[in-house]
Structures are given as C-alpha cells and as structure tokens.
Amino acid sequence: MVSIPGLETREDIIKVAVIGPEDAGKTTVVRQLSDTFTTVSPKGKTVGIDFGKCKYYENVRLFGVPGHLMFKFVMKLGARGADGIIFVIDSADPKIDHAVEIYNIVKNVVKNPDNIVVFANKQDLPNARPPEEIKQLVESHVGINAPTFGTVAIEGEGLKEGLDHLLFEVIGCDVQTE
Ligand SMILES: Nc1nc2c(ncn2[C@@H]2O[C@H](COP(=O)(O)OP(=O)(O)OP(=O)(O)O)[C@@H](O)[C@H]2O)c(=O)[nH]1
Ligand SMILES: [Mg+2]
Numbered sequence: 001m002v003s004i005p006g007l008e009t010r011e012d013i014i015k016v017a018v019i020g021p022e023d024a025g026k027t028t029v030v031r032q033l034s035d036t037f038t039t040v041s042p043k044g045k046t047v048g049i050d051f052g053k054c055k056y057y058e059n060v061r062l063f064g065v066p067g068h069l070m071f072k073f074v075m076k077l078g079a080r081g082a083d084g085i086i087f088v089i090d091s092a093d094p095k096i097d098h099a100v101e102i103y104n105i106v107k108n109v110v111k112n113p114d115n116i117v118v119f120a121n122k123q124d125l126p127n128a129r130p131p132e133e134i135k136q137l138v139e140s141h142v143g144i145n146a147p148t149f150g151t152v153a154i155e156g157e158g159l160k161e162g163l164d165h166l167l168f169e170v171i172g173c174d175v176q177t178e
Contacts, residue, residue: 001055001056001057001058002056002057002058002175003057003058003059004057004058004059004060004167004173004174004175012059013059013060013061014057014059014060014061014083014084014167014171014173015061015063015081015082015083015084016054016060016061016062016063016082016083016084016085016086016163016166017063017065017078017079017082017084017085017086017106017110018030018050018062018063018064018065018085018086018088019065019067019075019079019085019086019087019088019102019103019106020067020087020088020089020090020099020102020119021067021089021090021094021095021098021099021102022045022066022067022068022095022098023067023090023093024067024088024089024090024095024121025088025090025119025121025122025151025153025154026046026050026064026065026067026088027039027041027046027050027064028153028154029062029064029086029088029119029121029151029153029159030050030051030052030062030063030064031050031052032153032156032159033052033054033055033056033062033159033160033163034052034053034054034055034062035053035054035055036052036053037050037051037052037053038050038051038052039051039064045066045068046064046065046066046067046068046071047066047071047074048066048074049063049064049065049074049077049078050062050063050064050065051063051064052064054163056160056163057167057175060163060167062086063078063079063082064078065077065078065079065106066078067098067102069098069101069102072105075102075105075106076105076106076109079106079109079110080109080110081109081110081111082109082110082111083110083111083112083115083171084110084115084116084117084166084167084170084171085106085110085113085115085116085117085166086116086117086119086162086163086166087099087103087116087117087118087119087138087146088118088119088121088151088153089118089119089120089121089134089137089138090121090122091120091121091122091123091125091128091129091130091131091134091150092122092125092127092128092129094129094134094137096137096138096141096142097141099138099141099142100141100142103142103144113144114144114170115166115170115171116144116146116166116170117146117147117148117149117162117163117165117166117170118134118135118138118146118147118148118149119148119149119151119153119158119159119162120134120135120148120149120150120151121151121152121153122151122152122153123150123151123152123157123158124152124154124155130150131148131149131150132148134148135148147162147165147169147170149161149162149165
C-alpha cells in the first residue's frame with residue numbers, strides 16, 4: 001500500500017468519481033480497485049453510490065455513481081467535489097448520447113472536469129471497438145480529448161494503469177513508496 005504524502009487528513013483524501021452510461025462496468029471498476037467496497041445495486045443496477053477504499057493507495061477513495069439518467073441527482077451527489085474522473089464506456093455499446101449528458105451533469109460539480117481518463121471497457125467482447133475508436137468517439141461527441149485505456153473490468157485488466165495515469169499524470173499527485 002502506497003501513501004500519497006501530505007494527504008493524511010480526512011479532508012485531503014483524493015476522491016475519484018467513476019461515471020458513465022448504464023451497464024458500462026462502473027461498479028465492477030470500483031470493486032476491482034478496492035479492498036473495502038460497498039454498493040447499492042439491487043438486481044445489478046446501481047441506485048445509490050458505490051464506495052471503495054483503494055487497494056493500492058491509502059488516500060484514494062472511489063465513488064461509483066448510477067448510470068441511469070433517472071438517477072441524475074445521485075450522480076451529482078456522488079461526483080461532487082471529486083479530484084478526478086474515471087469515465088467508463090462499454091466499448092461494444094458506448095451509449096454515447098447518454099455519455100454526453102452524464103459528462104455535462106458531472107462537469108459542473110467536480111473540482112476540475114479536465115482531470116479525467118476514459119476506460120474503454122469490455123475489450124473482451126468480440127464486438128468491442130478498439131480504445132482509439134472510443135477515444136475519438138468521446139472527443140467528437142463529448143468534446144474532451146482524454147487519455148483512454150482499454151480495460152476488461154471483470155478481469156481487472158488495464159484498471160491500475162488507468163488509475164495511475166489519472167493520479168500521477170493528470171491530477172499530478174506526489175507519491176511516497178515507503
Ligand atoms: N464482458 C464483460 N462484462 C463486463 C465487464 N465489466 C463489467 N461487465 C459486466 O457488465 C454488467 C454491468 O456491470 P456493472 O459494473 O454493474 O455496470 P455499471 O456501469 O455499474 O451499471 P449501472 O450502475 O447499472 O449503470 C455486469 O454483468 C458486469 O459483470 C467487462 O470488462 N467485460
Ligand atoms: Mg453500477
């Protein structure tokens with residue numbers, strides 16, 4: 001477990017919001033990156049806020065929000081004040097119009113909407129579009145040029161690489177390895 005210096009107090013914890021359209025894999029991402037995890041997802045659909053304590057970094061907390069637009073108010077609550085965003089897209093079914101709407105809701109409540117990485121998830125599916133295509137889709141529709149990682153959340157593939165990029169390259173966290 002690595003700690004990020006100067007962030008020992010509760011207020012200084014790094015909050016990462018995990019957003020994206022319904023069924024993209026947000027809850028799976030939070031669960032895989034966490035050692036302590038809770039979710040409110042009856043029948044697999046998140047209606048509350050997923051919460052995870054990151055298994056790699058002491059000071060990092062992951063907040064997963066619902067993907068269904070019916071729960072916009074919960075999206076805002078869960079993402080409010082986040083230091084960074086993981087934007088999860090199902091590469092086989094990107095639901096890009098919903099993604100645009102979700103980003104437009106969330107960008108107004110986070111600290112800096114440019115602190116974002118995209119997870120082009122479900123790369124294991126035969127009809128998944130490659131990460132570069134998802135990057136371009138997000139750029140042309142959502143209007144953001146975000147670092148994009150191919151992921152398979154159910155296997156944990158690509159998740160730590162994407163989180164590390166968000167923390168250290170995009171947000172610019174300092175890291176202490178002992
Ligand atoms: N094949 C495949 N399935 C995945 C992957 N990631 C998640 N899933 C599956 O996709 C479904 C939805 O995953 P969730 O993590 O619940 O998705 P979500 O974005 O939290 O869904 P909502 O909260 O309802 O919007 C589940 O059946 C997952 O097991 C992946 O990388 N590959
Ligand atoms: Mg969910």
